[in-house]
Amino acid sequence: MYEPLLNRFIAYAKVNTRSNPHSSTIPSTPSQIDFALNLAEELKKIGLDEVEYNEDNGFVTATLPSNVDKDVPVIGFLAHIDTADYAAENIQPQVHRNYDGKDILLNEELAITMTVAEFPQLKNYVGQTVITTDGTTLLGADDKAGMASIVSAMEEYIKHPERPHGKIRVAFGPDEEIGTGALLFDVEHFDADFAYTLDSGIVGKFEYETFNAAQAEITFKGTSVHPGSAKDSMVNALLLAAQFATALPQEEVPEKTEGYEGFYMLSSQVGTIDEVKATYIIRDHDKRLFENRKRHFKELVDQFNSTFDQPRLSLKLYDQYYNMRDIIEKDMYSVDLALEAYRELGIEPDVKPFRGGTDGSIITYKGLPTPNIFTGSENLHGKYEFVTLEGMEKAADVVMKIIELTAAK
Numbered sequence: 001m002y003e004p005l006l007n008r009f010i011a012y013a014k015v016n017t018r019s020n021p022h023s024s025t026i027p028s029t030p031s032q033i034d035f036a037l038n039l040a041e042e043l044k045k046i047g048l049d050e051v052e053y054n055e056d057n058g059f060v061t062a063t064l065p066s067n068v069d070k071d072v073p074v075i076g077f078l079a080h081i082d083t084a085d086y087a088a089e090n091i092q093p094q095v096h097r098n099y100d101g102k103d104i105l106l107n108e109e110l111a112i113t114m115t116v117a118e119f120p121q122l123k124n125y126v127g128q129t130v131i132t133t134d135g136t137t138l139l140g141a142d143d144k145a146g147m148a149s150i151v152s153a154m155e156e157y158i159k160h161p162e163r164p165h166g167k168i169r170v171a172f173g174p175d176e177e178i179g180t181g182a183l184l185f186d187v188e189h190f191d192a193d194f195a196y197t198l199d200s201g202i203v204g205k206f207e208y209e210t211f212n213a214a215q216a217e218i219t220f221k222g223t224s225v226h227p228g229s230a231k232d233s234m235v236n237a238l239l240l241a242a243q244f245a246t247a248l249p250q251e252e253v254p255e256k257t258e259g260y261e262g263f264y265m266l267s268s269q270v271g272t273i274d275e276v277k278a279t280y281i282i283r284d285h286d287k288r289l290f291e292n293r294k295r296h297f298k299e300l301v302d303q304f305n306s307t308f309d310q311p312r313l314s315l316k317l318y319d320q321y322y323n324m325r326d327i328i329e330k331d332m333y334s335v336d337l338a339l340e341a342y343r344e345l346g347i348e349p350d351v352k353p354f355r356g357g358t359d360g361s362i363i364t365y366k367g368l369p370t371p372n373i374f375t376g377s378e379n380l381h382g383k384y385e386f387v388t389l390e391g392m393e394k395a396a397d398v399v400m401k402i403i404e405l406t407a408a409k
């Protein structure tokens with residue numbers, strides 16, 4: 001049904017839209033602007049209305065106008081333009097049709113193979129069209145697969161005006177991977193009643209619970225003195241930072257937790273005897289436990305400072321996003337509708353608390369409930385990333401089924 005889906009995905013995937021966490025521009029990289037402008041042209045060409053590129057936030061939005069006489073809710077669908085902070089230069093998607101279930105040679109020259117021993121889930125895709133990298137970059141199925149599925153579903157509706165649908169809004173935005181894109185999303189202008197991101201993994205996944213998230217940046221100030229005369233005067237910021245890291249609960253780290261268990265994670269630490277800068281992330285699904293974690297972190301900083309005659313640690317602690325469940329569970333309509341669509345299509349819903357955040361975590365708190373639908377992709381953010389055409393088709397099916405069910409109610 002979605003003839004152009006594969007080609008559309010490949011065309012999107014080939015463009016380097018890597019975001020840059022160290023940039024202060026919006027979007028974080030100019031290539032995302034070029035991509036968005038081309039996308040806007042494509043959306044106009046397939047026949048969507050109100051196609052707009054907003055240069056203040058980097059989002060492309062468009063409308064599929066209602067073709068029914070009654071009032072039905074306006075549904076939004078979103079995907080992100082950028083790809084993770086991983087090699088994205090010269091992406092060469094490889095298409096493996098009628099996949100035979102064996103190891104996949106990604107790159108003959110460099111002898112890079114994706115093996116079934118290492119990735120046993122490959123067995124689930126026998127007979128399907130598997131799209132991989134050439135072993136040197138990521139694929140960017142996160143989230144070009146989501147984009148391609150949404151655009152292809154819109155194109156289907158335009159080609160088949162006899163199918164009833166309400167008003168649909170679509171949005172494609174930058175910088176999801178660096179957690180900033182959705183902060184500037186204009187929910188009022190988008191004007192949907194509820195929305196979905198297509199930004200999850202394998203077929204069946206559905207998420208409406210995410211972490212509450214905060215980031216802590218600590219600077220450890222040392223006193224650097226020649227080691228020969230350092231007695232009673234040197235304060236080694238490197239050791240101080242190491243002591244701080246080991247004073248945190250050692251079992252509450254990502255590698256030792258799962259499900260609803262929260263954690264602290266040291267994500268970077270650089271410095272010298274004189275000064276160390278460390279970054280931690282703090283995560284918990286439960287708002288109360290999340291607040292406790294932040295409090296514990298602050299208290300530990302104070303405790304360390306109290307052992308010196310001057311403050312040696314300075315802390316910048318800020319919230320990044322919140323668990324969308326706390327909002328969505330007040331009205332489960334968007335969740336129930338999506339799961340009904342999954343079941344009608346014979347897709348077994350796999351609903352688990354997501355150990356991360358999505359654009360929806362931020363957008364939901366702006367007032368637009370936005371759970372997350374699968375894209376059919378796996379092994380995201382690296383050279384073993386892949387997606388199947390069948391998975392992308394199912395994601396497009398879910399989009400269309402949600403629209404169809406809404407128009408029929």
Ligand SMILES: [Zn+2]
Nearest residue numbers: 142143176199
């Ligand atoms: Zn993503």
